[in-house]
Amino acid sequence: MSLIRLTRRAAFGLFGATLLAGVAPASAQTVIRIAVTPGPHAQILEAVKPIAAKKGIELKIIEFSDYVVPNQALDAGEIEANSFQNQPYLDNQVKDRGYKIVPVGLTVNFPLGIYSKKYKSWAEVPDGAKIAIQNDPTNGGRSLLLLQDKGVIKLKPGVGYKPTVLDIADNPKRLQFIEIDAAQTPRALDDVAAAAINTNYATQAGLDPVKDPILKEDPKGPYVNLLAVRAADKDKPWVKELVAAYQTPEVKAFVLEKFKGAVLPAW
Numbered sequence: 001m002s003l004i005r006l007t008r009r010a011a012f013g014l015f016g017a018t019l020l021a022g023v024a025p026a027s028a029q030t031v032i033r034i035a036v037t038p039g040p041h042a043q044i045l046e047a048v049k050p051i052a053a054k055k056g057i058e059l060k061i062i063e064f065s066d067y068v069v070p071n072q073a074l075d076a077g078e079i080e081a082n083s084f085q086n087q088p089y090l091d092n093q094v095k096d097r098g099y100k101i102v103p104v105g106l107t108v109n110f111p112l113g114i115y116s117k118k119y120k121s122w123a124e125v126p127d128g129a130k131i132a133i134q135n136d137p138t139n140g141g142r143s144l145l146l147l148q149d150k151g152v153i154k155l156k157p158g159v160g161y162k163p164t165v166l167d168i169a170d171n172p173k174r175l176q177f178i179e180i181d182a183a184q185t186p187r188a189l190d191d192v193a194a195a196a197i198n199t200n201y202a203t204q205a206g207l208d209p210v211k212d213p214i215l216k217e218d219p220k221g222p223y224v225n226l227l228a229v230r231a232a233d234k235d236k237p238w239v240k241e242l243v244a245a246y247q248t249p250e251v252k253a254f255v256l257e258k259f260k261g262a263v264l265p266a267w
Contacts, residue, residue, distance in 0.1 A: 004206050029058040030068045030238045035070035035082040038063045039200035040263050041225075044108065044246075047254040052245040057238055066183055067136065074230060075099040081242065083107055084200075086223045088161045089138035103226040105243035106257060106266040110199030110225065112139075112146055113213030117189045122150070122214045123238060129193035137162040137177035142198035144168070146217045161222060199262055209262035224266040 032052075036042045042063055049059045062079060064070050070082040071093050085093075093099055119125050133143040141162040147153045154170035155163050165177045180188055184196045186205035199209045217223075225247060229239055245251075246265040255265050 029053065029056050031058045031060060031253070032081060032238060032242060033060040033062055033079040034242075035062050035073055035084065037067070037078050037084045037200050039204045040108070040110070041200060042260060043258065044251065044255060044263075048154065048246050048249055051248055051250060052097050052242060055241040055245055057241055057245065059242075061178040062220045066181070067139075067236075069096070071099055071101060071228075074101055074228065077230070080233065081227060081229045081239075083227050083246075084225070085228065086138070086225050088142075088222055088229060090226070092136075092138050101228050102231045103228050104234055104239050105247060107225045107227055107246060109219050109264045109266050110262070111209070111219045111264070112142055112199070112217040112223070113209055114143075114194050114215035115144065115186075115189060115197050115201060115202065115207055115212055116194040116214050118193060119214060122152070122194075124215075125173070125193050128261060129173070130176045130178050130191070131187055132178045132180055132188040132192045132194060132195035134182040134185060134198070135164075136182060137164065139182050139196075139198060140164065140179060142217075142223060146196065146215065149218065150215050152215075167196060178243060189226065191218055203262065210260060219264055 034045060036045055042061060045059060045061045049061070052059050060222070061098050067085065073079045074082050087103060090101065090103060094101060114122070116125070134140040141164065143162045144153065144155060145161070148155050152173065153168050156167045156169045159167045165179070178188070178192060182198055183201055185195045186201055186207065188195045194214065197207065202209050227243060233239060252265040255263055
């Protein structure tokens with residue numbers, strides 16, 4: 001059974017239990033199901049949860065292990081919000097899949113890193129080495145832009161934020177790029193010279209996003225993460241309250257203390 005169906009059953013069960021208890025749903029807190037990826041996004045939402053409760057919102061945090069299902073579930077109405085993606089990724093999803101999903105507030109930034117189990121610095125990576133990058137246009141393109149920024153490769157002019165390996169104009173070290181699912185990049189470290197790994201997956205794999213990368217992205221740029229909802233819901237009162245609960249001094253302090261610079265508040 002799919003996670004989306006399980007989510008639906010859980011929601012109906014909650015609704016039914018409320019009715020059986022003789023309490024009208026309107027008298028309870030507003031229940032908001034919000035999808036996250038495991039790791040920092042989920043941990044941060046746990047810190048948001050008690051703040052949201054004071055604003056009349058009961059957060060039901062649902063973890064998905066990839067970057068595809070959270071938008072599918074949101075667009076299908078199985079959840080009310082998600083917190084896992086940046087603007088370029090959302091733009092790509094909306095363009096490719098026709099989702100009516102919009103951003104409503106900035107959350108945090110996860111500077112991307114290039115990691116290696118075999119080499120302690122990028123200078124040690126040999127010519128012709130295999131480098132794993134994400135196979136989705138946004139994250140894979142982000143990794144290529146990082147490598148260009150560090151002088152490893154050159155991309156064709158005008159490629160924007162979603163270049164592919166076909167847009168590489170100059171590759172002096174003759175690197176071989178292996179494109180795999182973003183969630184699998186930490187597992188690839190045993191088989192490649194280095195891998196571009198998103199911070200949430202790096203922390204899940206026990207990597208230190210501050211100390212371990214042999215190359216690291218500049219934290220400035222378009223890759224700030226965001227809260228997203230369906231376009232039809234964007235003006236509902238609970239959306240404003242959810243954003244306000246997230247963008248608090250308490251949550252900012254939690255992020256800075258918990259992640260020690262691996263995750264940065266963006267508000």
